[in-house]
Amino acid sequence: xxxxxxxxxxxRFPRVTALDRLTISAGSGVTGLVGANGAGKSTLIKLLLGLxxxxxxxATVLGLSPATQSLxxxxxxxxxxxxxxxxxDVSATxxxxxxxxxxxxxxxxxxxxxxxxxxxxxLYEERYRPIGGYSTGMRQRVKLAQALVHDPQxxxxxxxxxxxxxxxxxxxxxxxxxxxxxxxxxxxxTSHLLGELERVCDNVIVIDGGRLLRSSSIEEFTQATQSIxxxxxxxxxxxxxxxxxxxxxVTAHGRLLTxxxxxxxxxxxxxxxxCDLDLSLVRLEQGRHRIEDVFRQEVSHx
Amino acid sequence: xxxxxxxxxxxxxxxxxxxxxxxxxxxYEGPRLGxxxxxxxxxxxxxxxxxxxxxxxxxKIMPFLLAGVMMLPAVVSIAVMALIKRQxxxxxxxxxxxxxxxxxFLAAQSPYLVAPDLRFRVLPLYLxxxxxxxxxxxxxxxxxxxxxxxxxxxxxxxxxxxELLVDLPGPPNTGDYxxxxxxxxxxxxxxxxxxxxxxxxxPRRGLGVAAVIALYLLSSAISAVLVGVLMSVSRDGAAAxxxxxxxxFLVDAVQVWLFGTNPNNDGGYPxxxxxxxxxxxxxxxxxxxxxxxxxxxxxxxxx
Numbered sequence: 102x103x104x105x106x107x108x109x110x111x112x113r114f115p116r117v118t119a120l121d122r123l124t125i126s127a128g129s130g131v132t133g134l135v136g137a138n139g140a141g142k143s144t145l146i147k148l149l150l151g152l153x154x155x156x157x158x159x160a161t162v163l164g165l166s167p168a169t170q171s172l173x174x175x176x177x178x179x180x181x182x183x184x185x186x187x188x189x190d191v192s193a194t195x196x197x198x199x200x201x202x203x204x205x206x207x208x209x210x211x212x213x214x215x216x217x218x219x220x221x222x223x224l225y226e227e228r229y230r231p232i233g234g235y236s237t238g239m240r241q242r243v244k245l246a247q248a249l250v251h252d253p254q255x256x257x258x259x260x261x262x263x264x265x266x267x268x269x270x271x272x273x274x275x276x277x278x279x280x281x282x283x284x285x286x287x288x289x290x291t292s293h294l295l296g297e298l299e300r301v302c303d304n305v306i307v308i309d310g311g312r313l314l315r316s317s318s319i320e321e322f323t324q325a326t327q328s329i330x331x332x333x334x335x336x337x338x339x340x341x342x343x344x345x346x347x348x349x350x351v352t353a354h355g356r357l358l359t360x361x362x363x364x365x366x367x368x369x370x371x372x373x374x375x376c377d378l379d380l381s382l383v384r385l386e387q388g389r390h391r392i393e394d395v396f397r398q399e400v401s402h403x
Numbered sequence: 404x405x406x407x408x409x410x411x412x413x414x415x416x417x418x419x420x421x422x423x424x425x426x427x428x429x430x431y432e433g434p435r436l437g438x439x440x441x442x443x444x445x446x447x448x449x450x451x452x453x454x455x456x457x458x459x460x461x462x463k464i465m466p467f468l469l470a471g472v473m474m475l476p477a478v479v480s481i482a483v484m485a486l487i488k489r490q491x492x493x494x495x496x497x498x499x500x501x502x503x504x505x506x507x508f509l510a511a512q513s514p515y516l517v518a519p520d521l522r523f524r525v526l527p528l529y530l531x532x533x534x535x536x537x538x539x540x541x542x543x544x545x546x547x548x549x550x551x552x553x554x555x556x557x558x559x560x561x562x563x564x565x566e567l568l569v570d571l572p573g574p575p576n577t578g579d580y581x582x583x584x585x586x587x588x589x590x591x592x593x594x595x596x597x598x599x600x601x602x603x604x605x606p607r608r609g610l611g612v613a614a615v616i617a618l619y620l621l622s623s624a625i626s627a628v629l630v631g632v633l634m635s636v637s638r639d640g641a642a643a644x645x646x647x648x649x650x651x652f653l654v655d656a657v658q659v660w661l662f663g664t665n666p667n668n669d670g671g672y673p674x675x676x677x678x679x680x681x682x683x684x685x686x687x688x689x690x691x692x693x694x695x696x697x698x699x700x701x702x703x704x705x706x
Binding site: 152153175176178180188189191195199202203207208214217221231247251252279285 | 428430530531534704705
């Protein structure tokens with residue numbers, strides 16, 4: 102089922118072109134929208150919500166047109182902006198209840214849903230305190246709660262991991278995965294870190310400078326870019342030689358060796374080589390890919 | 404060593420106490436109401452905010468202090484009526500007499516209404532819901548107008564109830580009371596539109612407060628100086644027009660024209676055209692402010 106689609110969508114501001122004939126589509130599940138800062142991610146979300154009129158092109162969200170049915174779209178969609186958007190002098194509970202009412206929920210239902218949603222995002226006793234005293238992690242949770250409180254069919258999460266520490270990032274990503282699977286709400290999540298989205302998304306759309314760079318399922322992505330990183334205490338030169346001799350493509354990055362995975366047999370070859378050379382294995386992990394890698398790849402393809 | 408609780412009878416189902424069940428995510432199946440409901444919710448939320456309800460104790464001090472001051476003349480008047488059986492402050496003069504308090508309330512609370520949404524960027528959250536910029540403007544104006552109306556109408560009503568209870572000689576001043584109540588609607592709408600539009604142009608509360616109070620001081624000072632100068636050169640006709648520069652006397656002139664009450668300035672308002680002109684001026688100011696507000700928020704929404 103297609104939850105959103107654009108056709109030649111273009112947005113020009115007086116000085117910059119934010120989106121340039123963008124044609125994408127996304128199905129249900131978790132869709133990652135990746136791009137560097139200024140790639141047009143936030144502009145795309147605003148166009149899809151009907152908050153900005155497009156210069157050219159069309160879009161549909163949940164089968165509705167943002168140009169004519171933006172109110173119906175906004176009733177069925179949740180939005181978590183990238184920037185801070187919380188008043189400091191009200192409590193998370195009061196704020197979330199108010200936002201639920203603004204989405205059309207009656208007051209008692211709004212109270213119930215707000216309590217449920219705040220619990221789901223992981224805010225407990227602190228939800229009765231004014232938001233002004235919250236940490237960045239708690240604020241991100243409140244922002245997420247207000248986007249979910251009216252039980253939307255689709256949520257747009259704009260840079261939800263911004264400003265979070267590694268633990269907070271992991272929690273947020275796990276929560277996003279739960280929203281997409283357990284809650285049954287489709288998610289469009291933006292980030293400038295592809296490695297982060299790899300862990301939670303079903304599909305990834307990469308845009309750069311307002312143009313579509315790539316759109317594919319996450320499996321295709323990881324297949325195309327699979328590699329493993331090996332770190333041994335001593336003797337990485339010997340290991341590199343042996344692996345090269347065994348027909349693997351090995352590149353050295355300081356103390357680390359990166360080996361391209363050509364087949365599942367690669368893992369066995371690495372294991373055997375480490376054992377035979379009697380080396381102390383420190384680390385063996387899947388290579389993390391950043392957005393830059395995709396850009397480099399796409400450019401070399403052209 | 405006897406713990407009967409932990410030993411369930413064989414065959415009986417275990418009865419755990421105090422277990423929190425994670426029932427997982429539940430979808431919302433209930434009704435989803437329309438724009439009207441959201442508009443009412445935003446108006447009520449804003450009105451509560453103006454009086455500091457649901458906010459910190461510090462936010463409640465100013466509005467309740469000023470509302471208390473607004474009640475003083477009514478309370479004193481009731482005491483006067485009870486003791487010496489004569490009417491104290493008259494209904495149509497209440498708002499004009501208390502104009503400084505009303506102006507301070509407007510200046511202090513209208514930035515509270517709009518500035519935080521701009522400063523903390525809450526506005527995008529409203530606009531990403533089924534709420535248009537027009538809905539937002541209407542709700543904010545309605546909340547401020549309601550607050551100003553309550554501020555004037557509550558003391559008037561208390562005073563009227565007091566008058567009925569004290570039972571002065573002669574018929575009660577029901578006509579004056581109703582005229583003052585109707586005029587307080589005009590006061591509320593005019594003051595709210597001016598206050599909210601000025602406050603909405605800056606995301607900083609301090610500047611908003613200063614702008615509203617400066618406009619009031621400026622208009623009342625210009626009006627008073629002009630009246631003084633024109634009276635001293637015996638141009639009483641022109642002086643009568645100069646009163647209308649002060650928004651409170653402007654509305655008072657409309658009250659005199661509509662309900663035939665006594666003017667609350669020295670020397671009255673221009674005869675003949677004065678009333679209709681004042682009424683048109685009130686409507687023009689309101690229209691101007693609402694247009695400016697809509698344009699302001701259309702710009703804020705697209706950024």
